[in-house]
Amino acid sequence: METDHSEEIINRLAFLQDRFESQEGYTIKAKAEEVLEGIGFKTSDLEKPLRTFSGGWRMRVMLAKLLLEKPSLLMLDEPTNHLDLPSIQWVENYLKTYEGAVVVVSHDQTFLDNCISSTVEVASQTLTLYPGNYSFYKEEKVERMEIQQNAYENQQQMIKQTEKFIERFRAKATKSNQVQSRIKALDRMDKVHEVVNDEVSVNFKFKFSQKSGRDVVILDQVSKAYGDLVILKNTTARIERGDKIALIGANGGEKSRVALAKTLISEANFLLLDEPTNHLDFQSVKF
Structure with a gap:
């Protein structure tokens, strides 16, 4: 006697359809087209093999793939390198409403100002967090450097005065307790480091041996x-x-x-x- 599996098959199909829909199976093609056209591809380009595109356009495809995957942490290294201005603006708007966290490494200051909410500076083997975009970071860094430099100079002045006191009264028995107290204070002191400007500038000078005509x-x-x-x-x-x-x-x-x-x-x-x-x-x- 044959067993009727029709209900089981229907339930299995319904389960798979729900899963397919929950993973955006019905809309992924339209969303892929939206992302690809947003970063500069023409509608006529969407059916072309990847190998027919240059390296820069292939990088755009990789960017589109990342955006469509929607990871909880999106890490982008120089994402604007191969994009024109309209495409950059599209990516900016996309990232502003991105539900996950985004970490961007970029030299495009305007892009950073428009997309990020905090900046991490890597300098002197230290990570320093600034709660704002790139422009905020530049202003805040100047203020922090001024505060640190003033604190350093004040501490250095205090250290010199303390060292003078130690040298002056080191041999006096009546001052030995005070001398030892100041020596221990110097040893326990949290030293403020002098500000080091690590923004080394690069200088180029254009030269030409023969002047062109007008x-x-x-x-x-x-x-x-x-x-x-x-x-x-x-x-x-x-x-x-x-x-x-x-x-x-x-x-x-x-x-x-x-x-x-x-x-x-x-x-x-x-x-x-x-x-x-x-x-x-x-x-x-x-x-």
């Missing part, structure tokens, strides 16, 4: 395309000596510090820099 580059009805991807079409532009021009838009590009250093010492009178700050720290960016 017109460095003239574009007249210039077009450029990579297959079906049109970069320029009938473009006219003029770059004069001394111009500083930023190209803003989607890109997939990455330059190392070595390549940047090589460029800086080349003595060229016309520089084209692609995301030169991507892998620099704050001090290097400021040059």
